[in-house]
Amino acid sequence: MMKTTIDENLKECMEACLRCLKECNFCYNACLQEQDIDMMRECIRLDRECAEICALAASAISRNSPFMKEICLLCAQICEACGQECAKHEHHEHCKRCAEICFQCAEACKKMAS
Amino acid sequence: MMKTTIDENLKECMEACLRCLKECNFCYNACLQEQDIDMMRECIRLDRECAEICALAASAISRNSPFMKEICLLCAQICEACGQECAKHEHHEHCKRCAEICFQCAEACKKMAS
């Protein structure tokens, strides 16, 4: 039968990925402007990595990709790494918020793939 | 001064792009399953084109890209082409809805870039 709706579980995961994509790119931009950029190298790098896999994951879900689960499992892993890096810089409001969103996205991805 | 917020105009455009990305991918998947796929060739093609530029545009805004306006102007053009193609297939609910979202996104992109 033709699949014409996206179930709630998938939708929740897709929205979590889009939120995380935005937050990681926002944090990336802010990190690039921080005075202590020397400390932010890994955060800049991981924000980009995370934004890219979140974009792929959200797009994969919305196009009903046969690999959406595998992509989301990888996404969860990268979100966790990014969240852990951001959590080291919680004195920056953008990193603190990004860490939270990353961990939420990791949870949503793992829940979806299970 | 460091830019730490996204203004309303940009945010609206970014959200329109994300909505359009989802709708185009949804329409792409539905078109690939339609019985009359022979008629949907251009729709499948343009849905993908549109989803990809919308992803780039939303990401560009969220990372404060110096080229966000140029990217959104191109996005508006592709959204209009996709919307016009989808509008030819309004008997398919997914195409009808996709056309509407594409035209809205084109407007949001043009408004943002002006």
Next chain:
Amino acid sequence: MMKTTIDENLKECMEACLRCLKECNFCYNACLQEQDIDMMRECIRLDRECAEICALAASAISRNSPFMKEICLLCAQICEACGQECAKHEHHEHCKRCAEICFQCAEACKKMAS
């Protein structure tokens, strides 16, 4: 120590991914124009899936992503699925060639990640 070169193994894998990205997109375009498009639905879909993960994989290697191995393992899996689908349509020259390139890319990705 700062890493300023890409080793041969990685470079080979990156080039295989770029070749596969091109071939999958080429096959996608050709499939969209085939008379028997009804038979090519899964090929169109998988060509796009494969092109997107190959783009991510090649980009990940070139930017020294900490997740390049994980991304390439997923890439190998999607390349194999795409190659198997293309192999069903070997009477189309583009599918035949795409299947070969997909399998080569899968091998290169697995070798790199091991």
Next chain:
Amino acid sequence: MMKTTIDENLKECMEACLRCLKECNFCYNACLQEQDIDMMRECIRLDRECAEICALAASAISRNSPFMKEICLLCAQICEACGQECAKHEHHEHCKRCAEICFQCAEACKKMAS
């Protein structure tokens, strides 16, 4: 008539984009590891911008996108901006090489679109 080959002009442009994608990501990674990262902020940012539009442009050509010319014109503009930024840091070998490749890609894109 079905288009089954990519003409030389397009192929040259596609290869220039892929070369530029690799070089920009390579420069991005190297910049993120430079001691004087404080000076490299714009280079990191533009390397990413350029890599992303080059990826889109190469993919657009390979899938015979109806918007390949418009995408390549935008790509040329971003390549030039990235090349100009990289040219300011020619004491870094990776920036020097990246500037050259960016300018070559800008030329190829403009030639293709004309």
